[in-house]
Amino acid sequence: MSSSFSTIKSLKEILKKHQSFPLKYLGQSFLIDKTAVKEIIKAAQIKQGDIILEIGPGTGVLTKELAQKAKKVITVEKDARMIKILREELKDFKNIEIIKGDILKAQNYNLKLKTKGYKIVANLPFYLANPVIRKFLEMPNPPSVMILIVQKEVAQRICPACRQAGAKPPRMSILAVSVQFYAQPKIISYISKKSFWPQPKVDSAIIKIIPRQFRVPVSRQFREQFFKIVKAGFSHPRKQLINNLSTGLNLNREQIKNWLLKNKTNPSRRAETLKVDDWIKLTKSFP
Numbered sequence: 001m002s003s004s005f006s007t008i009k010s011l012k013e014i015l016k017k018h019q020s021f022p023l024k025y026l027g028q029s030f031l032i033d034k035t036a037v038k039e040i041i042k043a044a045q046i047k048q049g050d051i052i053l054e055i056g057p058g059t060g061v062l063t064k065e066l067a068q069k070a071k072k073v074i075t076v077e078k079d080a081r082m083i084k085i086l087r088e089e090l091k092d093f094k095n096i097e098i099i100k101g102d103i104l105k106a107q108n109y110n111l112k113l114k115t116k117g118y119k120i121v122a123n124l125p126f127y128l129a130n131p132v133i134r135k136f137l138e139m140p141n142p143p144s145v146m147i148l149i150v151q152k153e154v155a156q157r158i159c160p161a162c163r164q165a166g167a168k169p170p171r172m173s174i175l176a177v178s179v180q181f182y183a184q185p186k187i188i189s190y191i192s193k194k195s196f197w198p199q200p201k202v203d204s205a206i207i208k209i210i211p212r213q214f215r216v217p218v219s220r221q222f223r224e225q226f227f228k229i230v231k232a233g234f235s236h237p238r239k240q241l242i243n244n245l246s247t248g249l250n251l252n253r254e255q256i257k258n259w260l261l262k263n264k265t266n267p268s269r270r271a272e273t274l275k276v277d278d279w280i281k282l283t284k285s286f287p
Helices: 008-017 034-044 061-067 080-089 126-137 152-158 174-182 220-233 241-248 253-262 276-284
Strands: 051-055 072-077 096-100 119-123 145-151 183-191 204-211
Touching: 008 080, 034 061, 034 119, 034 145, 034 183, 034 204, 051 061, 061 072, 061 119, 072 080, 080 096, 126 145, 126 152, 126 174, 126 204, 145 152, 145 183, 152 174, 152 183, 152 204, 174 183, 174 220, 174 276, 220 241, 220 276, 241 253
Parallel strands: 051 072, 051 119, 072 096, 119 145
Antiparallel strands: 145 204, 183 204
16 A cells, blocks of 8 residues: 555645535545555455546545556546546546546446446445446446445445344345345445544445346346336335235236235235345236
């Protein structure tokens, strides 16, 4: 790890130099934990020929470490103030491209990610986690892997089976189903809230998401039907499947009951108890 790693003191000095400060509405909270950065780099398994897309690079602390190992790092930053800082702090790196923009509005061709196998690394605020994950997993050319820092609660919702020992039994959610439909998520480690500045209210986690390699491409029609059924099933999480699906899909209870039983699913179960494969089977046999 290079000596360029930022402490709270040096981070504040950089921000003061550029007359900047963290914006709460953007969820800006900068990583200052050297160990966490090492874990991110290790989890990404970066090779010399890799193209890395970093979302929300902040002042470029992680960007520098990525650039020392990858062929190229493309950073996308929404905050114009951070763009100014990045251009100054990263000026000595020839393999870093800085793009000002909203990652949710950018397309693969805008980001020059036409080649397969690019990797995503990001420290995501709460409001960006779900839309960013869905956006890139649904792209025609998804990344080979995503290494993300998200709130601990979000990580456990994405991967309920990855909860720590002694935790409550795993319960699925729409977010978990959405991610697991497209990919295999794994929690790498947990990060204390003290590892960030400004310090957030909750702890975070490093998660690794590897997109599935479908033997047969999933059609848009199947995806839409799948998520329509899932959304109906989770419409009232504490209610039974037969009630939610009957109301949400405009089918009578008898039709729903027969459909569920045909797929060996008890009509009285709740949506949170079904796995992704259960929802796929239901979609394939939808009446």
